[in-house]
Amino acid sequence: QVQLQGSGPGLVKPSETLSLTCSVSGYSISSGYFWGWIRQPPGKGLEWIASMHQGGSTYYNPSLKSRVTISLDTSRNQFSLKLTSVTAADTAVYYCARHGAVELKWFDPWGQGTRVTVSS
Amino acid sequence: AIQLTQSPSSLSASVGDRVTITCRASQDISSALAWYQQKPGKPPNLLIFDASILESGVPSKFSGSGSGTDFTLTISSLQPEDFATYFCQQFNNYPTFGGGTKVEIK
Numbered sequence: 001q002v003q004l005q006g007s008g009p010g011l012v013k014p015s016e017t018l019s020l021t022c023s024v025s026g027y028s029i030s031s032g033y034f035w036g037w038i039r040q041p042p043g044k045g046l047e048w049i050a051s052m053h054q055g056g057s058t059y060y061n062p063s064l065k066s067r068v069t070i071s072l073d074t075s076r077n078q079f080s081l082k083l084t085s086v087t088a089a090d091t092a093v094y095y096c097a098r099h100g101a102v103e104l105k106w107f108d109p110w111g112q113g114t115r116v117t118v119s120s
Numbered sequence: 121a122i123q124l125t126q127s128p129s130s131l132s133a134s135v136g137d138r139v140t141i142t143c144r145a146s147q148d149i150s151s152a153l154a155w156y157q158q159k160p161g162k163p164p165n166l167l168i169f170d171a172s173i174l175e176s177g178v179p180s181k182f183s184g185s186g187s188g189t190d191f192t193l194t195i196s197s198l199q200p201e202d203f204a205t206y207f208c209q210q211f212n213n214y215p216t217f218g219g220g221t222k223v224e225i226k
Contacts, residue, residue, distance in 0.1 A: 045207065045217055045218070045219045045220050046164070046207060046209070046217040047217070048214065048215040048216065048217070059214060061214060062121070062214070063121075095163050095164075097163075099215075100211070103211075104211055104214065104215060105154075105169070105211050106154035106166055106169045106209060106211060107154075107156075107164070107166065107209070107215075108166040108169075108175070109166075110163035110164060110165075111163065112162075112163060113163050
């Protein structure tokens with residue numbers, strides 16, 4: 001059974017960089033699949049951020065591309081997200097999820113979510 | 121970006137009711153659509169993919185239909201555990217989500 005567990009700081013100051021990590025158990029990320037990040041601002045809908053395949057293919061939401069980096073660490077079976085120059089608009093619950101075997105498809109399963117607040 | 125418009129944004133229904141939620145895409149996405157259920161404080165849970173294929177372990181009271189630009193999620197007989205928010209997601213292009221439909225108890 002594949003399980004994902006996100007982690008990272010709950011509070012980030014404006015203009016700083018948000019860094020999150022997702023630990024995967026029950027499946028080796030080096031075996032395949034895209035791995036991605038999605039966020040949900042308080043009381044709002046879902047926004048896909050980025051996804052990466054162990055083969056190196058990487059896709060970013062065009063609206064966030066200039067500020068986002070996604071990476072995989074196969075030795076630790078983890079993947080990470082960095083979002084630079086954060087503002088209050090980046091306050092959200094950030095989810096990690098598995099995202100399609102060969103192409104960007106549906107997300108399943110999801111991690112439990114990491115709540116991030118951007119505030120000084 | 122492909123926009124997904126869900127309707128209604130919220131609805132009130134009774135246990136046992138048949139509920140239908142619609143999702144309209146701003147352009148043809150073939151069958152590249154998934155549906156999720158989300159309960160408060162929890163991540164979304166995949167219900168249906170490829171517009172009509174039920175994810176393993178999901179009760180058969182859930183069904184999906186449609187192709188092109190118009191899609192529906194139907195719950196055949198609403199149960200207390202089904203009161204939640206439902207989202208559609210397209211994967212024809214880079215992924216986008218609908219705004220959600222909150223199903224509340226009447």
